[in-house]
Amino acid sequence: MATSPRGLVAVPQRIQARLTRIGVYVTAVVVAVFVTVPVYLMLTLAFQAPADAFAGGRVNLIPTNPTLRNFRVLFETTATSTYFRNSLVVTASTTLLSTAIAVSAGYGLTRFEFRGKSYAARAILFSYMFSPIVLAIPLYVVFFALGLLNSYFGLTLALTAISTPFTIWLMWQYFQTVPIALEESAWVRGASRWRTLWDVVLPVARPGYVSAAIFAFSVAWNDFTMARVIMSDENLYPITVGASLFLDRPTIGWGETMAVSVLICIPPFLIALFLQQYLLQGFNVGGLE
Amino acid sequence: MATIHLEELRKVFGVGGTDHVAVDGISLEIPDGSFTTIVGPSGCGKTTTLRMLAGLETPTGGRIRFDDRDVTDLRPQERNVAMVFQSIALYPHMTVRENIGYALKIDGVPKADRDEKIEEAAETLQITDQLEKMPSELSGGQQQRVALGSAFVQDPDALLLDEPMSDLDAKLKAELRVEVQRLHKELDTTVVYVTHDQTEAMTMSDHVVLLNEGRLEQFAPPTELFDRPTSAYAARFIGTPSTNVFEGTVERGDRGPVVAGQGATIRLPTGALADRVGETVSLGVRPQYVTLDGGDHGLDVTVEVVEPLGTESVVHCRTADGTPFDVVTSDLAGVDPGGTVRAGFDTEHVYLFDAGGETVAFGTDLREPEESP
Incomplete structure (x- = not known):
């Protein structure tokens, strides 16, 4: 084998390229396994009756008798449909509000000069550093004073507060790529x-703005903290909070819990499916030609 | 159609606490229906001036009038101008047809009338086949035609073009130069064209506005700018290669005043420049008027580089004290890099500039009385 002047073994470029490719594949497979296995477990448990799934004291990983029984139980014995509707209402209004604010603020920051602009920009990024729980308690106090607890509007405002710093920043960056x-x-x-x-x-x-909307959507749809703090009326719970209650109920088993998880996954899945091209473009600002 | 009046127009930009004067008191009158080019090197304020005409910049001082209408403080929407941008600025999400017709759509022109005008413009610019395409599918030249088409349908008081060809290759430039001029004739409107390319300025315009660091250097038709530049700056900027400028002194000779420099002595008419005796002046001669044999006067120059241009060549030389001196000639006999030639020229082709660069005399005025017929 050829050696370089320093005595190191030189790896031919062709082998190097092959090693790189193998490395990429191995990494991809490992990541895929970690992501896919839980999703598969969720699906397989959701679409089997509990008796089939746990027959013989082992988890049956290959559904032999697929059924919608778990979903039926969910909708017949729990308030899942109410939770789902609550989630949809709050998510839709948060997405709209957050995107509208992001578009106006982003445009303003890009196209207008005003005193304190750089401070405003820094404040926006800074406020994104707060975790929701840090905001939750003060917001609770504020909303209590304003009578906004237990309302769609209150939760919408809170979720907008969480998502808006990032969406404004995103739109600000994006508008800078639009030639004046x-x-x-x-x-x-x-x-x-x-x-x-x-x-x-x-x-x-x-x-x-599609990227901004998707981000606001995912913040609102996946929110647990804010809803837990602001909503105390069970009829107003979003599906994340509602589903967490199932774990404490003796009548709801793993099958039903996995079924509600499947339900939670459907809207984000649809969004990712139909809007992924925009998402990639939006987050790639600067990489655009 | 409108005559454009600029009165003491000024624009100051505040950049990081310091004021930068982009346009410094320009006054001129662009005649109705003329093709006027604003030319000058980068940063001379030409684009700023054009943007003030469009209303995209607000003047710091002075007035702008279209005919009798004061438009100084009007927003761009309120002036009837069309503008073609350096970056072309076609809307990427609209078809060519929608791009051209956008101004009409804003004005609320019904679709049928709109289409008629769009198609007429497209035909004039030979882009009829492109109408349903998106801008990204077009070549650079076609995009530029679409941009011109948008201006065409607007029927503006003034058509403003901001270096519209700077990104195109030489062949397309030549093609579009003709296109722009044809458009000017058809539109019968006042065209103001900004460029840094003096060839474009010379070939296309009725009038040329030459700017120098925000100030008006000269405003004249191209031939006058070429033949009678009012300053050394104007003489050097217009014409390629640049005018040769070298130093000389006004002296009192035996038979009247003379200008002496670089070994050449030019006799002046009796009484001319009498008050400048002893002063240092500059002499300018265009390389096209320099010959390698003959001429009333001559100086010895060292040849450095020969640039053949086809029918003629540019010979880059230096005088004895190192001043660059170019000669345009078609006869290269005896011209070798490193060798010495005699560059001759006639009095009538000489410009005389004072120490500040202002023209004090043109060669045609310097012919001695007895030499004139």
Whole structure:
């Protein structure tokens, strides 16, 4: 084998490339196993009756008798449908509100000069560092004083507060990639600032605000902390909090718990499926040509 | 159509606490329907001036009028101008048709009328086949045509173009130069064209505005700018290669005043420059007017580089004291790098500049009385 001047064994480039490729595959397989196994367990338990799943004292990993029985039990004996609806309402309003704020604030930060702009920008990033639980207690006090506890609106505000720092930052970065000449050319042609925003800026910035919306969606949909603090009326629980209660109930077993987990996974899965191209574009700001 | 009046126009940018004067008191009148080019090196304020015409920058001082209408404080939406940007600025999410028709859509023109105008513009610019495509599918030249088309349908008081060809290759530039001029004729509107390329300025315009660090250096038709530059700056900026400028002194000779420099002595008419005797002046001669044999005057220069351009060549030389001196000639006999040649020129092609660079005399005015017919 050839040796380099320093006496080290030189690895031919072809072998190096092959090793790199093998390394990438191995890593990918390990990651995939870690991600897939729990998801598979969830699915397999959700679609088997408990008696089949745990027959013989072992977990039956290959469903022989798939059934929707667990889902039926969920909807017949628990308030799952209410929880699910609560989650949808709060998530939708949070997504809308957070994206709207992000678009306006991001545009303002990009296109207007004002006193204290750099402080405002830093404050936005700084506020993103807080974990939700740090905000939860003060927000509880504020909402208590304002009478916003136990309301969709209150929870929407709280979740918007958590997601907005990041979405504003994202939109701010994204708007910087939209050339000002596009706007100027619209102004010269007679379009007002609002019209320009609507006709030119927003269509061009679509990957940006879709990403912001997806982020706000995932914050709101997956939220547990804020809902636990702000909602004390069981009829207003989102599905995350509702599902956690099942663990304490003797009538609800693993099958039903896994079934509710499947339900929780469906909306994010659909979003990822249909909007992933925007997500990649939006988070790749700067990598765009 | 409008005559554009600029009165003491000024623009100061505050950059990091210090003021940067971009445009410094420009006054001029761009005639109605003319093709006027604003030219100058980077940072001379030409784009800022154009953006003030469009309303995209607010002047720090002075007024802008379109005919009798004061537009100084009007927003871009309120002025009837069309602008083509250096970056072309087509909307990436609209088809070519929508791009061209956007101004009409804002004005609320019905779709049928809009389409008619768009198609007319597309035909003029030969982009009819491209109408349903997206801008990203077009070549650079086609995109530029679309940008021109958008301006075309607007029927503006003034069409403003901000270095629209700086990103195109030479062949396309030549093609679009013709296109822009044709558009000017068809539109019959006042065109203000910004460029740093003096060739574009010379070939396309009725009038040229030459700027120097925010100040108006000269405002004249191209031929006048070439033949009668008012300063050494104007003489050097317009024309390629650049005008040769070398130093000389005004002296009192035996038979009247002379300018002497680099071994050449130019006799002046009796009485000319009498008050400048003893002063240092600069002499300017365009390389095109320099010959390697003959001429009323001559100086010995050392050849450095020969650049063949096809029918003629540019010979880059230096005078005895190192001043660059270029000669354009088609006869390269006896010209060798390192060798010495005699660069000759006639009095009538000489410009005389004072120490501050202002033109004090043109060669045509310096012919001695007895020499004139």
